Amino acid sequence: MNDLAGVRQVDARGGARWRTCAIVLAVLLAVFLAAAGLVWKRERDRASAQERLALAHGLALHAAELRDAAPGTARDLGLAAVKIHSDGQTRAGLIDTLVGERGDELTPVASGEVALSGDGRIALTGAGDEVSVWDLTTRLDPKIVDKPDRIAVLKGHKEDVGAVALSFDGRTALTGGDDGVTIVWDLTDPAKPIRMAALAGGKTTKDAGSVLAAAVSRDGRTAVIADDDGNVTVWDLTDRSRPARLSVTRARTSSYIRDFGLSADGGGAVTVDGDGAVTVWDLADPSRRVKSAGLALPAKSAATAMSADGRVVLAGNAYRAGLWNLDDRSRPVSTAVFDVPLADIYDMALTSDGKIALLAGPSDSGILWDLSAPSGPARTAALKGYAREIDSVALSADGGIALAAGPGGVSLWDLRGLAEVVADPERAACSGNTNAEIDKADWARYAGGADWSDYGGGGSDVLAVCFISPGSA
Structure with a gap:
């Protein structure tokens, strides 16, 4: 058991x-x-x-x-x-x-120069020896099906126009030609422009080279003209029928001015000369231009722009752009250098606050950049135009309206509300x-x-x- x-x-x-x-x-x-x-x-x-x-x-x-x-x-x-x-x-x-749907053809006529009033209401486009005036309030109205043509033409240059500029309110226009003359226009009634005066770029008419760049202050009282002899001339336009030459400065001994920007008050300017050097100028006393500082990128610059408050400067060249803070114009602070998908930069524009930039060059697209974080610029969108390349761009003060011009014509962009598109496409x-x-x-x-x-x-x-x-x- x-x-x-x-x-x-x-x-x-x-x-x-x-x-x-x-x-x-x-x-x-x-x-x-x-x-x-x-x-x-x-x-x-x-x-x-x-x-x-x-x-x-x-x-x-x-x-x-x-x-x-x-x-x-x-x-x-x-x-x-x-x-x-x-x-x-x-x-x-x-x-x-989505941004591409906001673009339209303003004109198929080739244009090398464009300008835009601060409110985006009036535009200038240069072609040959004449400049067209456009009322964009009707062009941008979706209720108007048959878009109106240009409302006026500015004539008077013996040779091609190489520069155009508009005051913030669109009432004062400048057109500069290869004949060395800049004409001042009263556009109070943009459909009936009045020629007010002719400005010579140098100290005398014989001393003036072809006008390459022009700018006018926000109030329309100060104009700055640059020519291919290197002359930068400041004018008092308080009486537009009798402008007073305030100063003439040769920026460089043997170089022309290819681009420049002007602050809204006319007290500051930035230039890029033919050698690619970027220079900041103090125009507090317009009769005595003072060089404040030089700005340098790793390569020679091709274009520049200044914000309306004169505190931000943008300059660029092939594949690269630089941003500076000018709170102290005598001591610019480099805040960013960033890559740009352009083999060259032909032109650039800034909004009044310097937070939005439009860059263009040998491409059929202008590139919008968000500069609100100066140390980290960010690409916002590409504005694909109708041209083989873009020679000139312009932005309204708030960045709501943009123009891009080149051999294929001029494109108009309605960018109002773009921030919402970017935030949530x-x-x-x-x-x-x-x-x-x-x-x-x-x-x-x-x-x-x-x-x-x-x-x-x-x-x-x-x-x-x-x-x-x-x-x-």
Whole structure:
């Protein structure tokens, strides 16, 4: 009996061990299967994310290619790209597409110079030996279908016009020609311009070279003219019919002035000469221009601009631009040097507060920059024009209106409300357009074989773009 009981006890202990082993094995198997499942899910999610990324970037690329030929399709594809995978590339692409819808052709006539009043109401475009005057209030009114033509033409130069400028209120205009003469115009009634006076760039008419740049102070009382002999002439326009020459300074011994900017009060200026040197000038006493400081980039500068308050200066060259703070004009502080996707910079413009810049060059697009954080300028959008290149740009005081001119004509941009577009391009694209759709044919054409149903297509004939979920794939 004792032997039998012992055997039974041994069997019981063995069975318990087997049950324990089975439980342990089951737990280990469950852990292994769970871990394998997690690995599989992680790999599947990673593959799905990569698929979404590739699809989104592909759609964004197609959208960019279609902006001119099919803007509606470009918008829908760009929005789908952001919905599927929102990153810097897809968002920038959608913003560029939305901004592209805000551009229009002002004139197909080639123009090398443009100017804009501070309120964006009056524009000047130069072509040959004449300058056209435009009333943009009617051009920008969406209720007006048949856009009016120019309202006046400024004539009087014997040779081509090389510079134009407007006062903030648009009532005083300057047109400078290759004949060395700058004409002062009264545009109080822009449809009936009045020629007030002619200004010589140098100390005498014979001393004046071709006018390359011109600027007028906010109140229209101070004008600064630069010519290709290197003369920078300051004029008092308090009596526009009898301007008084205040000073003439040769910026460099053997170099011309290619670009310059003027503060709103006429008390400060910045110049870029033919050698690429950037110089800040104190014009507190207009009869005695004083060089305050020199600004240097790693390479020679090609263009410059100054904010209306005279506290911000921007200068640039091929692929690079620099930003300076001029709270103390005698001691400029470099706040940023940033890369620019332009092989050269032909012209640039700043808003009154110096927080928005427009740069242009040998490209069919002007580049808008957000300078509100001086130490970190950020690209905002590309303004794709109609020209092979852009020679001249202008911004209204608040950046709401922009002009870009070149061999292909002049483009007008309505940028009012752009901040909302940049902040949330998805919302801007879907606002008032919740029916944005991509049909099966376009999906098959542009989606690279991605499964239609994974992104909300299902059994429908169209994909409602505004309702694509970022993680729907």
